[in-house]
Amino acid sequence: MRNKKRFWFILALVIVIFVAGIVVFKLLATQENAKQIQNLDITNSKAFLYSSTTAEKFITTGSFYTISKQNKVDRALGTKGLELGRILLADTGVVINDEKYRYSVTDKAIKKTKRQTSEFTGDLVGHTNGYQVELYNSGYDGDGVYTSNLYMSKDGKELLKTLPYFIIGSGLHDGKLYVMEQDESKLALHEITLGANFADATLLTLPNNVEGFSLLDNFKFSGNNLYMPTRQDNTYTIMKINLATKMIEDIPFDSAKENDEAELLMAASYRDSTHLTKNSYMYLSRRGVLYTFDINAVLQNKKELVPMKASTILTDWDRDNLYVYRQDEDDSYLETYDFEAHKQIExxxxxxxxxxxxxxYDFKMNK
Structure with missing residues (x-):
């Protein structure tokens, strides 16, 4: 009898501890959410950052930060992380993604929506013709085919399509998505029609026979022309493609004899190292040199602009300025440059x- 009483007492104690644990966990979670919402000042923030652990970590984490006008960085939201995750500026706030969820973040609330697929590597986010577009390099499927998942959202309706290839570059233009497929034998430029009339058309193919070929930034567009910087062995080029005629111009703009020197000609950051204005196309190198081309991709100017002694450099642009987020071993800075005048403003x-x-992985000014 005494053993039975002891058993029931221990069982009751375990249940009480378990229930208390749940209550404490929910209370802490509520407090954390309240703390995050208190830190949400999206409208008045001057910039945003997104960070994550790398995809191979057993337990991944991520963070969305706001940068205030007083230059204070606040962790506004913790996530499960997404390697190469991106920040999308929306009408009323920002949109970010992690491994499983999409977060719409405004001044007053965080709306968390579970996606149809789990993803581990981001590629592109953006808006075009009312569509919100998210593209992921998703990995190999059960049949050994490399796939990339494409989400298209408009008017509250979402469509998911799986593209059966590996993507090395992408861009949105005039209501369509353009992507560059790469496999062992070829490069293929695809034109994708979004939405209910979804279509994936191959515009042109190129032999993948150049040693050390890499695409250095996402696509930029002007009229019918697509621009992308490439590295081909130790030579750097601007590849200009006319989408109407499918004519390709591959114009060298710099080169190096040694690999170490060639590495310094790489793009300053993984994305957003190029910028297009009405009359110019610009490329910022890892050395901090700004290359300025005319609209025909002919080099007009080459000048060092940004000191590059830092462990992390991320860039963003607007009509007049280049913005640089710089993270050294101990300190972080936000810098503003006038790219036309070639000078630092702040x-x-x-x-x-x-x-x-x-x-x-991403830095965006609140434009």
């Missing part, structure tokens, strides 16, 4: 507190 030190083990 440099401010940020008051930071980052999550250890995460890498900053």
């Amino acid at each position: 440099k401010v030190k940020l008051k930071t507190s980052y999550v250890s083990g995460e890498y900053i």
Whole structure:
């Protein structure tokens, strides 16, 4: 009898501890959410950052940060992380993604929506003709085919399509998505019609026979022309493609004899190292040199603009300025450059507190 009483007592104690644990967990989660919402000042923030652990980590984490006008960096939201995750500026706030969820973040709330697929590597986010577009390099399927998942959202309706190839570059233009497929034998430029009339058409193919070929940034567009910077062995070119005639011009703009020197000609950051204005196309190298081309991709100017001694450099642009987020070993800075005048306008030190083990993958000014 005494053993039975002891058993029931222990069982009751375990249940009480379990229930109390759930209550405490929910309370802490509520407090954390409240803390995050208190930190949400999207409208008045001057910039945003997204960081994540790398995809191979057993437990992944991510963070969305706001940068205030007082140059303070606040962790506004913790996520499960997404390597190469991107920030999408929306009408009323921002949109970010992690491994499983999409977060729409405004001043007053965080709306969390589960996607149809889990993803581990981001590629592109953007808007075109009312569509919100998200593209992921998703990995090999059960049949050994490399796939990339494409989400298209409009008027509250979402469509998911799987593209059966590996993508090395992409861009949105005039209501369509353009992507560059790469496999062992070829490069193929695809024109994708979005929405209910979805179609994936191959515009042109190129032999993949250049040693050391890599695409250095996503696509930029002007009229019928698509621009992309490439590295071909130790030679750097601007590839210009006329989407109407399918004519390709591959115009060299710099080269190096040694690999170490050639590495410094790579793009300053993984994405957003190029910019297009009405009359010019620009490319910022890892060395901090700004190359300025005319609309025909002919080099007009080459001048060092941005000091590049930092562990992390991320860039963003607007009509008049180049913005640089710089993270050194101990400090972080936000810098503004006038790219036409080739001069630094402002440099401010940020008051930071980052999550250890995460890498900053995207930086966006609040434009």
